[in-house]
Amino acid sequence: MSTCNIFHPSSKISLLHLLFIEEISSEINMKSEILVCSVLVLTILKFSESQESASQADVCKHTLSCADCIRSHPSCVWCSSKNFTKGGESEGSRCATRLELIQRGCQEDLIIDPRGLIRTVKNISLSDNADQEVITQLAPQKMYLKLRPGKKEKFKVQFKRAEGYPIDLYYLMDLSYSMKDDLENVKKLGSDILQELHKITKSVRIGFGSFVDKTVLPYVNTIASQLRNPCPRVESCQPPFSYRNVLPLTSNLTLFQERVSAENISGNVDQPEGGLDAMFQAAVCMDHIGWKNVTRLLVYASDDVFHMAGDGKLAGIYMPTDGHCHLNQNGEYFQSNIYDYPSVGHLSQILTAANIQPIFAVTSSVLSTYQALSEVIPKSAVGELKEDSSNVVNLISQAYYNLSSSVNLEHINLPKGVNILYDSYCPDLTNVKQIKGQCSGVKINQMVEFEVTLWIDEKICQDGKQSFQLRVLGFNEELNVDIEPLCDCNCMDEEIFSSHCNGGRGNYSCGVCSCVDGYKGKHCECPKDKYGSDAECIMIGSALPCNGRGRCECGRCTCNAHFGGEYCECDDTSCERHDGLLCGGHSRGHCRCGTCKCTPNYTGNACDCSLDTRECETPDGKDGKICSGHGTCKCNKCVCDTGYQSSDRCSECFQCRTPCQIYRDCAECKAFNTGPLKDNCTTSCANVSLTMVKHSDSAGKDLKEWCSEKDITFLVTDDKDIVHILVKTKQEIKDNTKSLIVGLVLGIAFFGLLLIILYRIVVEVYDRKEYNRFVKAQKTEQWNDTQNPLFKSATTTVLNPNFTQD
Template identity: 70%
Template structure:
């Protein structure tokens, strides 16, 4: 049951944390027509509104004023009428970081206050710096398990006050130490309720133990080491029945009883020393304790938790929340046999660490020192009280590494007076327009300083043209704002010119025998009110009917716009869908456009036959320069070859020079071509000078093929001989194997060793009794 309760606590904590994580939703990359400027800027951060009174044309809906700024400008909206509010980041307070804790006011986190103006889904970023000041004060509360198995440990802790302070004095001069202890709830089945055992829970009657208790605060945080050692020395060991202890009860009370413990707004460390596991939420039902812990301080005048038999143990999630809110960093000093359990617990409690404690706690000073260094060298920037609808991500810029888009900011290996930085990205959904101004806090775990972030929604337009009862809106019938009229009840139309109860005349909304408004809108007061994306006096212009590429009309607003069903491409683009770029940069090579073997179409090479790759450089089937000029070299030098009869005509641009084998130009053989003929070898070198080709041809080398023929004959004979030998060896091996098998079979036969009882001879001798010799 204890295990189930523990697992359930872990799961609940994980679920609560997961639900608190920010959800990254992609922004919309298009703008849809909206009824007002306010709705437009709430739709997406890329959307803008044109407030020009004459922007919309006949039949065009007022909702078409909402589009991207580029599209509106392309459609003729002047910049002074372009409404696109932008979010703003204002740093309200930014006190410089401190180098030392000796100052009256120590600043380790900057800035301290930020004000954000946010449009829905618009992301804004600001930078946060943190630097751990040298000598920052420390409060250390030592919480010890006093069950009987910790007897040796208590004797050592009584002597450790000065050693602990001496170790922490290496990082700060201001150290205060307190002490508390715990056993378990004083009811069955955790503690024996026999009167004698309640008075002395020691296993042996001759040994004296103090009565069991749940949690007792022994000493307030103090810098008086003599008092610490005196009060701890007065403590005595106690005992209980089961193995798990009431440590979570003690930790929660030590965290929430801030005034009783004496916690300052400094680095708070809680050393939890135990040699066993812990009870958690749900275990209290074994003793009939079912009320969940209320998270309040319940210490009596003697410093004891007097409600331990009323409230159940806290869950891991509840404890993690309380410790994090109180900025307390737990150090779990536990023995080897339970260290794996506390390592799992530490994963669920922010800013906690686990260290292995020897059986008698003799290494506790070194353990605390190492654990503190590990905790203080890790900087965790997190948010708290994040309102619904607000999202946040962190980019961490650490000393030797960085990370982006994380739910928390974290840097490890940070030393004293080394600053680290975090970029905090904040955005909100449309809910911010309903909830209004909100705020949350950022802080570095383990430190009391906070950064206040105030968010103001930017959900309305300030077009600067508001007119009540404007003459433009049917002689004062409606109000004018951001280029459109707001009509009173009973009126409609662009200028509130149409009464809703007036009978519409469809004859004024059609051309010839066509449908009213060409079936793409409705007739209102003798005028067409076109559907979205359609305009024109009779809704004859469809701005959605153009060619699309990857789902975008006319390849997107950066390439072209749709005008009455046809794409109008911007400069440097062409084609039906404006996706053909007139740029040729992707086709250019050092040899020219498409390496001189193709043409550039839509900034892509179309290669000649035989050539391929992006710039037409490769041609596997094309002849090499040696192959191309070999016939001319042969015919002009020796009068032979395939061009011997047409050499003058075919090789008129080729100049051939014969050279002897002793010519010094033959020493450098790099770049020379060699072509083998039936009985000779032609060697030549090619250089090109404009349209003229110059070829140096060496004297023919006669190839002696006698050795080649002899080699082929001998090689063939040897191969045949090897095949015959291999065949004979294989046959011999098979025969020997079969003979051995036959011999073995004969040796195993037994029928000839005895007479066959069923055997009868074919010859029978019969004696004639009447025969007389």
């Protein structure tokens, strides 16, 4: 059975609700699944909307300034009206949702609700090919956003691979002794590599670097003769070294072949190599290698595993890699024996920052190790290298296509307090959103679109303007995003020493007074030396001023949010609720001192009764009266007169029906707990008592009328008070069905037993015949006692002296 796929992004449903839904879903059959799923979806949406409304009503906390209000939650706004708050009401009640403030009488133009801003500053159109002077693959290039804390804003980013985008390829090779055959092939394959890359782009540069390991024990043999020639037998090798930049990136193929041809193999002692050292220096030494702002590929060729952070301790090297370039004039890593190998995480960070895409060309024996390494290095690829590197050209070509067709949008330098999410619209997934900034299988000149969602935390308000960059991994183009926090209110009503604040004893802004020293109160009307005691704000029977729910100002209580009364004794959250909402929600009423004050369209203890009558009006085509003229409308629902049903706005006469029609549903729900009244059987059929009778017991009874309604057969007495049900098509059929099933099972069992008995009889008769024939043949057979001509007796007999026979 399939399941209901229910999702509502704004709903907040507890695990208990989900388990309840799952339990219900597991009980339904295939025919009713669609209907039940629809009901569940509507129920969840209703629940989530009511929960969201309830939560929004309470998100706006008691704040004393407009700035604190708009920072508290995106749905909170501030009323800057001068006389908005009433006596005993705190200025913090100015902070609420827009709907609540309007209902409380705040004018729309006096509501302070700062709105965010998204502006595209620079947006150069995307390029189709690399022949243009300026190649643009990422758009826009600069964005400016004003963000309110907690408020999510969205903008779109586009990327399109331009045909013929330039490539820098740096070939980094392991020159330990086991790579001897590989070096000879690489010397011959340089032109083939360039020729293959020229199929992709006209602009290609290639460079070459090599590595062995750190030149200390236990990595290499430090005996003088071994340092001069570390290779076995009588072969001539170059001394070991850590990493050497043999040839910076160049478009001169002849120079590449000359430099590589001049290289010789070297050697080390232990199995792992110093490849991570070499990759790290090739990434941080940008000027030495000659990297340009193009596609950067680093081909790493080796037949063995690698040393990493911590291994240097074997040689007494404890200092971690410092992240700087340490190549001398000859291009050698001269600080190799001072700094430890880099960690995988540090290397991944450096390669990502430099936008270098590594291609690991390694032999099958270490393929799994480098595949694990590739998983933690973004935009990297692994290929299996033949023992002599003869397939390196195809390997590089395939790895490049795999890397370039994968588009990963990422952020760099993201400030603290800034949050970001990506939605990807990939060409191969039409109208499908991916909550990741990545697409795969993207072809040249195929556009990919990302939707970026940004929001900031309140703490970023102290930091001011911030910026970060978005880029596609493997490409050097960036989108610069400038963010300005929107954390303050611009009320445009500021008055210094305003007359509204008790004749200039305070400054006025956003509807409230900021009092000078020595005064307090809403209008700075209270000298602090006169109202220093809070005794006047203590209610009889209470120990705290304003019951601990407000502040004593000028001898009167100014209550916190959700409290009221002379001494803040009233809890404005203690009213009755309807559909989980206080007083049915702000659209229906407000809680005042434990009692719901309903809006004009609602009434009731919880404002649960609507004064609207639209649901009671008869649909078009009928008499047009309220409840069809046979009832009254209460809380937008029909209450029908005696003899009429409310299911169709009292249009159906209940008493006009025959007794069979009247009692049919009651008969079904009371007898079988099914039918339209099964959920309300006790209330709807309160005046009906039921007696179950069998067909045989019904004969001779003084009954007025037999009723056959659908599949129910029953009898109604004259007093219309007792319904006798003659079960003919339900219970008896069930009983007959059970009897039939039991009889069928017994019949099958008996027939099976009979077959087994017959089988055993046939086998027994056959066995007896065979046995009699064997006995008869035995009696007629003639046996001759003769000596076996092949038998010879023993020639030697050995007796055990320890064995004696009695």
